[in-house]
Amino acid sequence: MNTIIIxxxxxxxxxxxxxxxxxxxxxxxxxxxxxQxxxxxxxxxxxxxxxFRSLLSRIDALRGSPFDLAFLLAFFVLIALEQVLYML
Incomplete structure (x- = not known):
């Protein structure tokens, strides 16, 4: 049952x-x-x-960044969560 949920x-x-x-x-x-x-x-x-956008907007040095760092951070968090699940 646990493996099915994972x-x-x-x-x-x-x-x-x-x-x-x-x-x-x-x-x-x-x-x-x-x-569409x-x-x-x-x-x-x-x-x-x-x-992640609201968190990163609090850092002054990142406000003018030409890259969407919040997007990258969210994507990497998804990858990290998947890796944690596979370790369970």
Missing amino acids: YIVASLLRILQFLFFARAIMSWFAQGGSS IYEFLCLVTEPLIQP
């Missing part, structure tokens, strides 16, 4: 990682930003990124 949660984390990756790739293209798929990706991933 497998389901790990699968959900893997799906979220894929959605993050797809959002990152689509953001590189001009027409990607206005498509991109809007869906933002709708799903933004609630996970927003806490």
